[in-house]
Amino acid sequence: MTSKTKNCKECGVEFTATGSGAHFRLYCADHFKGDTSYRAKLNNTPPEEQPLRKCSHCTNKISPLKAEAIKYCSKGCQKKARRARRTEADARERDFLMAAEGSDPRNGQHRRGPIYKKLRTRPDLVAGWRSGKFTITYVAAELGYSVGGTSRALTAILADLVWEERNVDWAPSWRVKAMLPSYSMIVVKRMGMDGQAGTPEFEALVDELVRAYSVFSRYYFNLEGKRPLVKDFHLKWIRSIIVAYATGGKQLILSPPRHGKSEMMIRFVVWFIVMDPNIRIGWFCASSDVAKIMVGAVKDIFENDKRLIADTLPPGEVYDPGLKSSNPWTTKEIKVAQQSHVGAKSSSMIGLGRTSKFLSRDMDIIVIDD
Numbered sequence: 001m002t003s004k005t006k007n008c009k010e011c012g013v014e015f016t017a018t019g020s021g022a023h024f025r026l027y028c029a030d031h032f033k034g035d036t037s038y039r040a041k042l043n044n045t046p047p048e049e050q051p052l053r054k055c056s057h058c059t060n061k062i063s064p065l066k067a068e069a070i071k072y073c074s075k076g077c078q079k080k081a082r083r084a085r086r087t088e089a090d091a092r093e094r095d096f097l098m099a100a101e102g103s104d105p106r107n108g109q110h111r112r113g114p115i116y117k118k119l120r121t122r123p124d125l126v127a128g129w130r131s132g133k134f135t136i137t138y139v140a141a142e143l144g145y146s147v148g149g150t151s152r153a154l155t156a157i158l159a160d161l162v163w164e165e166r167n168v169d170w171a172p173s174w175r176v177k178a179m180l181p182s183y184s185m186i187v188v189k190r191m192g193m194d195g196q197a198g199t200p201e202f203e204a205l206v207d208e209l210v211r212a213y214s215v216f217s218r219y220y221f222n223l224e225g226k227r228p229l230v231k232d233f234h235l236k237w238i239r240s241i242i243v244a245y246a247t248g249g250k251q252l253i254l255s256p257p258r259h260g261k262s263e264m265m266i267r268f269v270v271w272f273i274v275m276d277p278n279i280r281i282g283w284f285c286a287s288s289d290v291a292k293i294m295v296g297a298v299k300d301i302f303e304n305d306k307r308l309i310a311d312t313l314p315p316g317e318v319y320d321p322g323l324k325s326s327n328p329w330t331t332k333e334i335k336v337a338q339q340s341h342v343g344a345k346s347s348s349m350i351g352l353g354r355t356s357k358f359l360s361r362d363m364d365i366i367v368i369d370d
Contacts, residue, residue, distance in 0.1 A: 318337065346362040
């Protein structure tokens with residue numbers, strides 16, 4: 001404790017205040033009203049009368065010496081509670097959107113374990129249960145499993161059957177098929193790797209892909225409320241990029257600022273992923289923050305472009321893999337739900353900075369921006 005001469009805030013009379021650090025009395029003896037802080041009140045309260053408070057997250061006891069407004073026993077619990085609220089809010093928003101646009105019956109409440117796999121080999125039991133001929137108890141006895149597990153497995157099979165029946169007749173429109181010539185891209189890639197680049201057939205297929213990108217870009221995207229400007233030099237750049245991809249080469253594009261290079265590549269990445277969900281694209285920038293902006297732009301299109309989702313996916317499906325999936329879906333890395341390489345370690349698109357590590361990352365296309 002130290003002493004310091006101070007002036008009373010009430011009357012201005014000098015007095016000697018004691019304290020430590022920045023904690024000194026501000027009033028003289030005539031105007032000092034006592035310590036009104038929560039800690040002072042607690043020190044003057046008998047232990048049996050002190051309030052018993054519990055953490056809002058883990059229900060552990062909160063130290064009575066902590067301020068009255070504190071709701072958590074530690075910083076860790078506070079972060080966990082914040083994360084839980086954010087996850088719950090995301091789930092509510094996702095459930096709302098799915099309910100508004102047609103819900104996905106294939107949810108995490110259904111079990112697809114050994115009982116589900118065994119039922120898939122016994123369509124007679126599933127058909128009998130759906131027609132009312134067999135009860136769940138009878139099906140469980142036939143399989144040798146519990147009634148509860150069999151019930152959840154049957155619910156999962158019913159959900160899958162309804163989903164398959166709903167989407168069995170779905171097919172993209174002729175316009176969408178023309179904008180997404182995936183087979184032409186496969187043939188161009190094969191011809192380019194076989195040394196057939198420059199042949200009339202190769203050039204014709206490249207022209208078809210450039211036209212498809214041009215129509216796709218003009219049809220789905222707009223910039224500040226207007227359709228994006230797709231100039232002739234943009235199409236020349238896209239053609240050179242497609243040729244470089246097909247032949248395994250490199251392509252350097254140099255132009256003054258504000259000529260739409262990044263916007264063009266964002267639309268190109270979206271077009272390529274929609275056409276081939278198994279493509280793996282790496283986007284490198286001077287800093288990881290700028291790379292996150294580019295990945296975030298692609299992610300935003302896949303999440304919020306309702307017309308693109310409705311035209312390119314069966315009813316009820318989305319590109320977002322969902323909260324219960326292990327596929328990454330962040331502003332740094334995205335992996336669309338349509339990727340058929342189960343367990344693949346590489347994502348559909350990843351954004352990296354100049355100093356980021358990318359070992360063990362497989363990439364089909366690498367974009368180096370600025």
